[in-house]
Amino acid sequence: MNERGIFGKQSVNNLPQRHRMALIWRLIFQVSTIVGIITLTALLYNILNSTFGYLIIETKINPASLNAGDVPLEDLTKDALIRILEENITLGAFRTLQRDLPFEQRSRDDVFDLVVERVLKPDVKVTFSLVDSLFKRNEIEETLASSYPNGTLVFRTWLTPRFLITPQASVPLFAGVRTAVIGSLWTIAITILVAFPLGVGAAIYLEEYATDNSINRIIQTNINNLAGVPSIIYGMLGLAIFVRALEPITSGSLFGLVADPSTANGRTIFSAGLTLALLVLPLIIINGQEAIRAVPNSLRQAAYGLGATKWQTVWHHVLPAALPGILTGTILAISRALGETAPLVVVGASTLITLDPSGPFSKFTTLPIQIYQWTARPQDDFRNIAAAAIIVLLILLLTLNASAILLRNRFSRRLV
Amino acid sequence: MNFKVALRSASNIVSQDITSQSVGKYAIEVRNLSIYYGNFQAVRDVSLFIPRQKVTAIIGPSGCGKSTMIRAFNRMNDLIPSAFAEGEILFMGQNIYNPLVDPVEVRRHIGMVFQKPNPFPKSIYENIAWGARINGFKGSKSDMDDLVEKSLRGAALWDEVKDKLNSPALALSGGQQQRLCIARTIAVEPEVILMDEPASALDPIATLKIEELMQQLKENYTIVIVTHNMQQAARASDFTAMMMLTEDLKTGTVIEYGRTIDIFTHPKDKRTEDYVTGRFG
Numbered sequence: 050m051n052e053r054g055i056f057g058k059q060s061v062n063n064l065p066q067r068h069r070m071a072l073i074w075r076l077i078f079q080v081s082t083i084v085g086i087i088t089l090t091a092l093l094y095n096i097l098n099s100t101f102g103y104l105i106i107e108t109k110i111n112p113a114s115l116n117a118g119d120v121p122l123e124d125l126t127k128d129a130l131i132r133i134l135e136e137n138i139t140l141g142a143f144r145t146l147q148r149d150l151p152f153e154q155r156s157r158d159d160v161f162d163l164v165v166e167r168v169l170k171p172d173v174k175v176t177f178s179l180v181d182s183l184f185k186r187n188e189i190e191e192t193l194a195s196s197y198p199n200g201t202l203v204f205r206t207w208l209t210p211r212f213l214i215t216p217q218a219s220v221p222l223f224a225g226v227r228t229a230v231i232g233s234l235w236t237i238a239i240t241i242l243v244a245f246p247l248g249v250g251a252a253i254y255l256e257e258y259a260t261d262n263s264i265n266r267i268i269q270t271n272i273n274n275l276a277g278v279p280s281i282i283y284g285m286l287g288l289a290i291f292v293r294a295l296e297p298i299t300s301g302s303l304f305g306l307v308a309d310p311s312t313a314n315g316r317t318i319f320s321a322g323l324t325l326a327l328l329v330l331p332l333i334i335i336n337g338q339e340a341i342r343a344v345p346n347s348l349r350q351a352a353y354g355l356g357a358t359k360w361q362t363v364w365h366h367v368l369p370a371a372l373p374g375i376l377t378g379t380i381l382a383i384s385r386a387l388g389e390t391a392p393l394v395v396v397g398a399s400t401l402i403t404l405d406p407s408g409p410f411s412k413f414t415t416l417p418i419q420i421y422q423w424t425a426r427p428q429d430d431f432r433n434i435a436a437a438a439i440i441v442l443l444i445l446l447l448t449l450n451a452s453a454i455l456l457r458n459r460f461s462r463r464l465v
Numbered sequence: 466m467n468f469k470v471a472l473r474s475a476s477n478i479v480s481q482d483i484t485s486q487s488v489g490k491y492a493i494e495v496r497n498l499s500i501y502y503g504n505f506q507a508v509r510d511v512s513l514f515i516p517r518q519k520v521t522a523i524i525g526p527s528g529c530g531k532s533t534m535i536r537a538f539n540r541m542n543d544l545i546p547s548a549f550a551e552g553e554i555l556f557m558g559q560n561i562y563n564p565l566v567d568p569v570e571v572r573r574h575i576g577m578v579f580q581k582p583n584p585f586p587k588s589i590y591e592n593i594a595w596g597a598r599i600n601g602f603k604g605s606k607s608d609m610d611d612l613v614e615k616s617l618r619g620a621a622l623w624d625e626v627k628d629k630l631n632s633p634a635l636a637l638s639g640g641q642q643q644r645l646c647i648a649r650t651i652a653v654e655p656e657v658i659l660m661d662e663p664a665s666a667l668d669p670i671a672t673l674k675i676e677e678l679m680q681q682l683k684e685n686y687t688i689v690i691v692t693h694n695m696q697q698a699a700r701a702s703d704f705t706a707m708m709m710l711t712e713d714l715k716t717g718t719v720i721e722y723g724r725t726i727d728i729f730t731h732p733k734d735k736r737t738e739d740y741v742t743g744r745f746g
Contacts, residue, residue, distance in 0.1 A: 260546060261546060345583075347579060347581060347583035348583060348585065348586075349544070350541065350544070350577075350579060350583065351579070351583045351584070351585060351646070351649075352585075353541065353544065353572060354539070354541070354572055354576060354577035354578075354579070354650070355572070355573070355576065355595070355596035355599070355600075355649065355650065355653055356569055356570070356572045356573030356574075356596070356599070356600055356653060357569070357596075357599050358569050358599075361599045365595065365599070366585060369586075370586065
């Protein structure tokens with residue numbers, strides 16, 4: 050090995066030192082990646098841990114005390130179940146159920162669920178995490194025997210198809226995310242319908258038409274800054290403009306579409322969608338500008354050289370070439386809007402709605418709002434349904450993103 | 466609606482003004498042309514008469530304003546916000562820098578081929594059809610097929626691509642792409658084709674094909690070519706303009722212009738002689 054480097058006397062051979070430096074940096078980068086992976090795994094572990102597990106349930110009424118003879122509750126016929134229901138709840142409540150959906154049209158399982166919910170009134174005493182349920186079965190049974198002699202031990206999966214199609218309820222055991230999912234989808238649809246055309250339009254104007262003068266530079270700087278404004282500020286803006294100032298429009302009363310606009314008072318899906326559209330607009334504009342700027346100038350020159358107008362050049366060549374990049378920005382915007390909670394709290398998301406939103410002028414709640422409210426409750430079982438709702442939110446997010454990515458890939462393939 | 470009609474009739478007037486002039490000896494007459502980028506003067510006081518249906522080469526060292534000048538001939542410099550021109554460029558007797566003239570119309574009549582082949586990321590067929598379509602081509606599908614074939618034949622590319630007209634243009638070789646760009650240009654039937662170093666990104670065989678093509682094209686079109694390659698100018702052009710930076714002002718200007726054979730064998734200017742004989746710099 051030569052002690053001297055390539056420059057002879059003026060240098061030393063520092064190659065081992067340089068390799069060592071490279072190794073250290075590589076290790077630092079690897080550690081960063083590993084920390085990221087660990088964080089993600091911990092998140093998933095935490096969520097899954099709460100989504101499944103044992104419960105100790107005590108019912109208000111012992112099933113055996115119901116006048117059902119020797120037959121267990123699970124094996125009773127539909128008629129017998131209806132009779133039990135009729136005997137054990139008030140007449141008013143029974144008539145309300147009848148009015149919602151006549152008992153002749155309800156399935157046996159539906160009636161059975163009603164009996165459990167209205168008559169037995171199960172009460173969750175303790176919940177156990179998935180890990181505890183798997184590895185500490187004995188301790189759980191001891192707790193059951195010593196503290197809750199009347200209780201039953203049930204293994205419960207909180208994330209079930211039923212969870213997806215049931216509307217909100219005040220009891221976690223019977224609550225679902227249906228209203229929240231529909232609310233989220235409505236809100237996102239309005240957000241994208243408003244923010245995508247506006248954002249892309251502004252990006253085209255700023256990149257292709259705007260001259261480099263001080264006014265446009267101020268606009269540009271402001272857009273860049275708006276992308277970093279905390280989302281709660283957008284919530285205040287939405288409250289002031291959409292909910293209060295534009296109430297006749299956002300409550301739907303101007304169009305006469307809603308029977309009683311005063312129930313929502315402007316705190317509607319429409320207001321929420323518009324607020325989130327404002328929030329993601331800078332994101333879409335900036336990404337759109339980046340994408341348009343990345344289109345090679347030679348493409349524009351080729352079009353102009355054939356006698357194309359500016360609009361023909363932009364529409365036929367610049368936009369198709371920039372579309373994959375623009376869609377990437379839109380994917381980011383969807384993800385951001387779907388997960389936003391703070392601005393919607395300010396705009397006035399409802400805490401508990403059991404009816405599906407019927408259109409843009411309905412009261413609303415969204416998945417993140419729902420999760421936030423459930424996690425804020427002190428009872429254990431609310432944490433379980435919050436975890437299940439988080440999984441629903443993640444799946445919704447991944448589905449929306451995957452469809453946007455598929456769309457993008459189709460466009461980029463068509464170009465080559 | 467009315468607005469649109471008014472616009473269209475205005476551009477018709479301009480286009481008639483451009484094309485209805487009596488056909489003179491020169492396709493482009495440049496008179497006292499100076500070009501600026503903001504405060505910087507790139508080209509100074511050039512006067513040049515470019516003869517119809519000939520190949521005119523513009524040669525000179527790097528940075529002397531050759532590309533700037535050729536891009537002024539079809540107002541491509543308008544795309545650079547700070548660029549502006551003084552003087553006149555007469556095309557068919559009409560000053561193309563007249564404020565009444567629409568640059569879009571000018572570029573339809575004076576086409577351009579660029580240094581780097583830049584076909585659109587579409588099919589070969591679409592590359593040629595697009596220019597005709599945006600300029601108001603209203604023929605049937607078979608008329609368009611004929612136009613595509615005629616243009617590709619005109620650019621000596623038909624035989625190589627006739628079986629794959631719907632395959633992507635970017636899959637062609639560099640030389641084929643450049644000839645496709647020429648075909649695309651002649652599809653809109655311009656009077657003049659400007660070529661800004663069209664062969665500098667190509668290998669010698671592809672270059673030769675472009676040069677042969679230029680000889681065919683000059684039967685129908687006036688060609689102006691910027692080139693770094695002196696052999697190319699000598700081989701392919703009929704007239705040559707020699708550009709150089711003036712020593713005092715560092716702006717480019719034409720120092721000698723004449724028949725190519727005269728420029729290369731009996732240059733009047735000492736600097737031209739040094740440059741074409743390779744003694745320069």
